[in-house]
Amino acid sequence: xGGPAIELKILDxxxxxxxxxxxxxxxxxxxxxLACLDAAVEIAPGAPPALISSGIALHIGDxxxxxxxxxxxxxxxxxxxxxxxxxxxxxxxxxxxxxxxxWNRNAPGTPPIRIAPGDRFAQMVFVPVxxxxxxxxxxxxxxxxxxxxxxxxxxxx
Numbered sequence: 001x002g003g004p005a006i007e008l009k010i011l012d013x014x015x016x017x018x019x020x021x022x023x024x025x026x027x028x029x030x031x032x033x034l035a036c037l038d039a040a041v042e043i044a045p046g047a048p049p050a051l052i053s054s055g056i057a058l059h060i061g062d063x064x065x066x067x068x069x070x071x072x073x074x075x076x077x078x079x080x081x082x083x084x085x086x087x088x089x090x091x092x093x094x095x096x097x098x099x100x101x102x103w104n105r106n107a108p109g110t111p112p113i114r115i116a117p118g119d120r121f122a123q124m125v126f127v128p129v130x131x132x133x134x135x136x137x138x139x140x141x142x143x144x145x146x147x148x149x150x151x152x153x154x155x156x157x
Contacts, residue, residue: 004062006126011097012036012055018118021056030070030123033100035115042112049084049103052115054122060092066129069100069122080106081113083122090124098124 010016014036021031036055043050060067069088075081084101100122104113115121 003126004065007059007061009057009059009095010055011057012053014118015055021054021124030125032072032120033069033098033122033124035117035119035121037115037117040114040116042114043081043102043104044112045080045104045106045110046108047104047112049101050115052100052102052121054098054100054124057095057097058090059095060090060126063092063131064129065092065126066090067124067126069098069124072120072123075113075121076105079113080104080110081115081121092129 008021010020015021015034018034021033023031033054033056036053041050041052058067067090069083069090071082082103082105084103088100090098102113102115102121106113
C-alpha cells in the first residue's frame with residue numbers, strides 16, 4: 001500500500017543505527033521522529049521550549065501535500081510534553097532541517113521532562129492540502145443558516 005514518494009535526507013548519521021523514520025504499525029497514520037541530540041535535555045515546566053533536531057530534511061515537492069508535526073499522544077498525556085507551536089507545518093517547498101519545538105506544559109514545581117538522544121518524541125503525518133482560488137465578492141451567493149453570528153454563535157451545549 002504505497003503512497004506518494006517523498007525525498008528524505010538523513011542529516012544525522014545516528015539515524016542509520018537508531019532507525020529511519022517509519023510507521024510503527026501497519027495502520028499508523030504518522031511516523032515517529034527521533035531526538036537527534038548530543039546529550040539529554042531536561043525541559044522544566046514554564047521554561048522556554050527546547051528546539052530539537054529530528055535529524056532529517058524532506059522535499060515533499062507537491063503543492064497538494066504538507067506534513068504536520070504533532071506531539072506523541074502518550075508523552076503529551078502522561079508527561080505533559082507538547083509542541084511549543086502546538087502543530088508544526090512543513091510546506092511542500094521547505095527543504096531545511098526538521099526542527100521541533102518541545103515544551104513542558106506541566107505546572108511549576110513538577111519534575112522536568114527528559115528527552116534523551118534517540119528518543120521518539122514527536123510524530124509527523126502527511127496531509128492533503130487544498131489551495132482554493134479566492135473570488136472577491138460584495139455579497140455571498142447563498143445565505144447561511146448561521147450567518148455572521150460570530151464566535152460561539154452556535155450555542156453553548
